[in-house]
Amino acid sequence: MKKTNAMRILDAAKIPYKTLEYDDDGEHELERGAAGETAKKLGIDPASVFKTIVMRTESKETVVFCQSAEHEINLKKARTAAGAKEVTPVKQDELLALTGYVRGGCSPLGMKRKFRTFIDESALLHDKIHISAGVRGQQIELSPQDLVKETQAVVTDLVL
Secondary structure, eight states: OOOOHHHHHHHHTTOOOEEEEOOOOSOSOTTTTHHHHHHHHHTOOGGGBEEEEEEEETTOOEEEEEEETTSOBOHHHHHHHHTOSOEEEOOHHHHHHHHSOOTTSOOSSSOSSOOEEEEEGGGGGOSOEEEEOSSTTEEEEEOHHHHHHHHTOEEEOOBO
16 A cells, blocks of 8 residues: 555654555545545444545635534534634635645645644544545544644534
């Protein structure tokens, strides 16, 4: 398995993790239930799979949110967390240039630049959570506390 930027960052920080692979057939709509579909393919609890959502504020700041596959993000809570009047998703055609990742394979670790990151508080209810490894078809399993520490994230309520 080829190491992704996210894996190299965890290795350098000596953070223990495990990688899980699944068949990404591309048949599902990425914006609708992809993280839940990933959980099903891996046979893991969808509540432990955290999708990465990259957004922009009205001042053009890029911010990153990690939300459980079981829930949609609450935009009002996301705005409050980021201290913004507006947050809108980054357009798919901008994502690769901005983060280094494609839609459906975006990890909160190893983006081209460090962005402010917010993780839903439900992550702390799990011993291990799953995030994208940085490519479609691979997930990283790690402790939520390690993810919070490495991303310097703010843990907050983001649930709709």
